[in-house]
Amino acid sequence: MLKKILITLSLITISSSVLAHEYKIGKLEIDHSYIRATTGTNVSAGFMTIENEGDQPDKLLSVTNVSFAKQVEIHETTMDNNVMKMRPLNQGLTIPAKSKVQLKPGSYHIMFMGLTGPIVKNKKYKASLNFEQSGSITIEFSAEEAKGHYQEKHKD
Helix, strand or coil: CHHHHHHHHHHHHHHHHHHHHHEECCCCCEEEEEECCCCCCCCCEEEEEEECCCCCCCCEEEEEECCCCCEEEEEEEEECEEEEEECCCCCCCEEECCCCCCCCCCCEEEEEEEEECCCCCCEEEEEEEEEEECCCEEECCCCCCCCHHHHHHCCC
């Protein structure tokens, strides 16, 4: 019985670290990068948390080296008089010093447009994040299903 418990705990620990999708570049840590799985649409959104442990702000300038989409933009979603508006952040997304920025549904996100095929659940998709101070890093976005309120409002 103890052996089964230890094996289960080991698998949970391994699964948690695999699901974390953590990356580090300079003073930045990128956590849980994922992309929405799609059916019947040619756009998807990418999400993650970026933590800046440094004393100076940094800026996500662009996302490049994307083989699964023809165009990529960094976006912000806001509410204006009960109307959801999305706009590209052409100057990039600032990551303040000693702070975290969450790219999440209904907020900041990476918009992948002109998909070359569907985004398939559990598959991984590579892209390079380009920062003003820290440089570039290639990460993988793990494809996940849309969840909760966002899924109900934005069905593919």
